[in-house]
Amino acid sequence: MRLRKHTALSVATLVAAATLAATATPAQANPASCTAGREGIKTAWAYCAGGTGGYGVRIHVTHPNPQVGSWSEVGPCVTPGQRSEYTPYHNIPFVVAGIAYC
Template sequence: MKTRLRALALSATTLLTGALLVGGAAGANAAPDNCTVSTSGSYASSHCASGSGQHQIAITVLHANPSVGYVYNTGPWVSAGATSTAYIPPGTIVSIRTNKR
């Protein structure tokens, strides 16, 4: 009977520990939110006001020289609350977006 109780207690402890680990991980990696994108001259920036993950600015441009084609540029990955900035290559902007993780 003692063996059965120990096995039941061990199973319950394992389940509770697993639930706490999974629940804690989900809250710790919340994607950034309330993000805005802006441009100024030859630079684009993204700023996310809340969340606990990271974000970066990402730019796609059709280069001014047709033989070059599409050019992609990204800023650094930064925490929510910080600003990610990247240079906009010469040409026609196809998209400016915020990547999140």
């Protein structure tokens, strides 16, 4: 009797695992052929020509007050072939750090 319970449980587990594996979505590839830069003083941009998945332009901000520190900010998430543009709401200097996957 115990053998039947264990066998039934093992079969149920295998069926559940097979179902999950069959319905899993494939992993997305990252965007490719990406460039990033600035337009004027305040706007950062990024453009990826190929690949799949989403990305946004990423900037790195360093506050003039060392006690405040530094942080990253990310522009809107777009798909390859579209341009992500971001204009910070503040006047703190920043550098364009590339892209962030989203």
